[in-house]
Structure formats: C-alpha cells, structure tokens
Amino acid sequence: MEIVIKTLEYLDNLRLYPKIKTVSSPPKPVVRIDGRNLHMFCSNNYLNLATHPRVIKSNVEGTKNFGTGAGGSRLISGSTDLHKELEKVISELKNCEDSLVFSSGYLANLGVISAMAAPARSVAKELTMNMLYSLKNETVIFNDELNHASIIDACKIANVAHIRYKHVDMNDLREKLKKNRNKRKIIISDGVFSMDGNIAPLPEIVALAEEFQAITIIDDAHATGILGENGRGTAEYFNLKGKVDLEMGTLNKVFAGVGGFVSGNTDLCRFLRVASRSYIFSAAMPPGVASGLITAIKIFREEPGLRNRLLKNVEYFQSGLKKIGIHVKYYPTPIIPIIIGDESIAMSIAEELFKKGFFIPAIRWPAVPKGKARLRITVMTEHTTEQIDGLITELEELLEKYGVKNNPVHLKTLITHNV
Numbered sequence: 227m228e229i230v231i232k233t234l235e236y237l238d239n240l241r242l243y244p245k246i247k248t249v250s251s252p253p254k255p256v257v258r259i260d261g262r263n264l265h266m267f268c269s270n271n272y273l274n275l276a277t278h279p280r281v282i283k284s285n286v287e288g289t290k291n292f293g294t295g296a297g298g299s300r301l302i303s304g305s306t307d308l309h310k311e312l313e314k315v316i317s318e319l320k321n322c323e324d325s326l327v328f329s330s331g332y333l334a335n336l337g338v339i340s341a342m343a344a345p346a347r348s349v350a351k352e353l354t355m356n357m358l359y360s361l362k363n364e365t366v367i368f369n370d371e372l373n374h375a376s377i378i379d380a381c382k383i384a385n386v387a388h389i390r391y392k393h394v395d396m397n398d399l400r401e402k403l404k405k406n407r408n409k410r411k412i413i414i415s416d417g418v419f420s421m422d423g424n425i426a427p428l429p430e431i432v433a434l435a436e437e438f439q440a441i442t443i444i445d446d447a448h449a450t451g452i453l454g455e456n457g458r459g460t461a462e463y464f465n466l467k468g469k470v471d472l473e474m475g476t477l478n479k480v481f482a483g484v485g486g487f488v489s490g491n492t493d494l495c496r497f498l499r500v501a502s503r504s505y506i507f508s509a510a511m512p513p514g515v516a517s518g519l520i521t522a523i524k525i526f527r528e529e530p531g532l533r534n535r536l537l538k539n540v541e542y543f544q545s546g547l548k549k550i551g552i553h554v555k556y557y558p559t560p561i562i563p564i565i566i567g568d569e570s571i572a573m574s575i576a577e578e579l580f581k582k583g584f585f586i587p588a589i590r591w592p593a594v595p596k597g598k599a600r601l602r603i604t605v606m607t608e609h610t611t612e613q614i615d616g617l618i619t620e621l622e623e624l625l626e627k628y629g630v631k632n633n634p635v636h637l638k639t640l641i642t643h644n645v
C-alpha cells in the first residue's frame with residue numbers, strides 16, 4: 227500500500243493527478259460542464275457525427291432490433307448481422323479485402339500486434355511448438371518512439387524484442403533494421419501521431435520494409451476518415467494503398483462510436499480471427515453501436531463536405547496562430563498541439579482557459595514525454611470562425627503572460643516533426 231500512497235503524493239505534488247471534468251452534454255463545439263457552457267476544443271468527434279440525427283436513429287434502431295448487448299464474444303455468439311455489415315463497410319472504405327472489428331482500438335492493437343509478433347502462441351500449439359520458440363526468439367518489433375500507448379502495451383504482451391526508433395527518424399530506423407537483418411521484423415507506426423498531429427513518413431517506412439523484408443502495421447486511429455482522397459488513411463494519402471500489410475483504426479473518432487478495426491488481405495484477417503486474443507476473449511461491441519457506425523461511415527462517404535469544412539477550420543486556426551506568432555507546421559489533420567514544456571505552466575494555462583470558457587485540458591506526462599506538456603487542441607467541422615478567433619485571442623494573451631510564446635521546447639518539437 228505504501229507505494230500507492232507515495233505515487234499519489236508524487237502526482238499531487240507535481241500537479242500531475244488529473245482533475246477529470248464531467249461533461250453534461252454531447253461532444254459538440256459547445257459543451258456544458260459544471261453548469262457552464264464552454265467552447266470544446268479537445269474532442270475527437272472531428273466531423274461531429276456523434277450527434278448526426280441519422281447516426282443516432284440508426285444506433286437506436288440497432289439497439290431495438292438486436293438488444294443492448296451482443297451477449298458474447300465474436301467467436302461464440304456475439305457476431306450479429308450488424309457486426310458483419312460493419313466489417314464489410316469498413317473493408318469498402320479502406321479498399322481492403324477484409325476487416326475485423328474489435329470492441330476498442332486499444333484492444334485491436336493488443337490483439338493484432340501480439341498475434342503478428344508471436345503467431346503460433348494462440349493456435350494449435352502442439353503443431354507449432356518449435357516454430358513458437360523460434361519466433362519468440364527471433365521476432366523484433368520496431369516502434370516509433372511516439373507510437374500510441376496501446377502499441378507499446380501490445381509489444382509488452384507480445385513478449386518479443388521491441389526496439390524504439392527516434393521519432394520519424396528514418397536513418398535511425400534503417401540502422402536498427404540493419405543490426406537485426408536476420409530477424410523476423412515488424413515495423414509499427416502511428417499514421418497520424420495522436421499527441422502531435424504530424425504524419426508518419428510512410429513512403430520511407432514502406433521502402434525500408436521492402437528492403438529489409440519487414441511486415442508493416444500502421445495505426446490509422448487519427449488518419450482514417452481524415453487523410454487521403456477518399457479518407458482511407460495514411461496509405462492513400464501517400465498513394466501507397468496495398469503496400470502496408472495491416473491498417474488499424476479506431477471507431478470512436480471520425481465515426482463517433484466506439485470500437486477498433488484492422489484491415490488487410492484475406493489470409494491475414496482469417497489468421498487474426500483465430501489468433502487475436504482480444505478478439506476472441508472479449509465481448510463484441512453492442513449492436514446499436516455497430517449500427518450507428520455503419521451509418522456514420524455511409525454519411526462520411528456521401529458527404530465529403532464534412533471533411534472539407536473540417537480542413538478549412540484547421541487551416542483557419544493555423545493561420546490565426548501564425549498571426550499571433552505561434553509557428554505550427556501545417557498538416558491536414560485536426561490535431562494541433564501547442565507545446566508548453568513545463569507541466570505546471572501547462573496546467574495553469576489550461577485552468578485559465580477553462581475559466582475563460584474554453585475546454586482544453588493540458589496533456590502531460592505520461593501521455594507525452596516529461597517536459598513536453600502541451601495544449602492538444604482539436605478542431606471540429608462545426609466550429610465557427612468566431613469560436614476559433616476567440617480561442618486565438620485568449621491564447622495570445624495567456625502564452626504572452628506565461629512567457630511561453632515561441633518557447634524553445636515548442637520550436638524544437640516542431641523541427642523534429644518536420645517530415
């Protein structure tokens with residue numbers, strides 16, 4: 227127990243223990259918290275589909291027709307018509323042969339990565355015992371150091387060697403691949419980095435994977451529905467569809483439900499259905515959620531204006547930042563971080579913003595490295611220019627007040643992201 231108390235004291239002293247705000251309304255551009263209306267600039271409901279009347283209707287109908295819970299895991303009794311339909315709709319969106327839906331993106335990464343890293347572990351052990359041991363010793367996972375926590379946790383569960391390469395540093399990745407030339411290799415990267423909004427250098431990753439014969443897995447949690455002509459994600463953005471082995475995504479951001487998925491070729495998906503433990507040993511997502519997601523993806527495909535308006539808002543916000551002297555490299559993604567550095571200052575700025583009516587919690591260690599605390603601002607389709615102008619005005623005043631305008635940590639971080 228002592229370590230628990232000491233941990234809590236440590237976090238409290240450094241103001242790192244989160245004060246979680248309770249939201250009393252849907253994730254729209256204005257939300258209700260503690261009886262006040264606040265401008266919401268931290269939601270991943272990027273296209274505002276969570277409150278789209280057709281998505282809500284579909285979610286309710288799915289619940290009426292199939293009940294509130296799936297009543298089992300995918301392999302036993304939880305695979306309804308809606309789950310199958312959702313997988314089909316996702317495969318069409320991603321233009322892949324097949325897809326698997328998990329109950330969250332976190333579970334998708336755990337299941338997919340651990341299955342791909344040690345494929346024999348979950349299946350027919352007695353037939354593949356020798357193969358299992360050789361793979362355990364020989365598989366090496368190469369991770370961008372800023373990959374999402376779910377990928378890092380998946381690597382731990384996979385129980386194979388995993389090596390972190392410097393963020394988007396392809397020379398470092400090359401060196402590390404070279405040193406492991408004779409191993410079985412898997413390269414994993416976020417497509418869009420969740421705390422930074424920058425895009426992985428996929429052309430170089432794919433080229434290195436081809437040169438060193440590595441498997442590639444891209445986490446498109448923040449890229450699906452955002453990047454590429456048809457919103458297919460990072461591979462489409464770089465014109466590399468078909469060159470990535472597995473494309474993972476989540477269903478709680480652009481598509482405004484909950485769940486995760488992986489898309490790939492028929493053999494890989496067939497394999498993952500029997501080898502991903504988080505797919506096998508966890509309940510299927512509620513059917514109503516699956517139903518709402520099917521409709522959200524359809525709306526996304528029918529109404530490209532939703533994404534165009536989002537990207538216009540991203541550009542508008544970034545040009546506003548430039549006007550007040552905050553240099554942010556433009557990426558066509560809704561995540562715009564302002565790196566503050568010091569955790570305590572970031573907390574103070576977030577608190578002042580809250581008082582002034584803007585909801586943007588400070589993101590700090592362990593979600594981001596120590597000394598790189600930030601305001602992770604996210605823009606939505608339905609934000610108005612007045613809301614964005616209002617935030618820019620407040621930011622100008624607060625960043626000046628706390629002496630962090632164009633601070634070295636912010637600029638250095640941007641330079642590293644200059645891919």
Ligand SMILES: Cc1ncc(COP(=O)(O)O)c(C=O)c1O
Binds near residue numbers: 376448
């Ligand atoms: C890059 C990335 N991967 C995976 C996940 C996990 O997805 P989920 O929230 O659906 O569990 C997230 C969630 O924020 C993410 O940002």
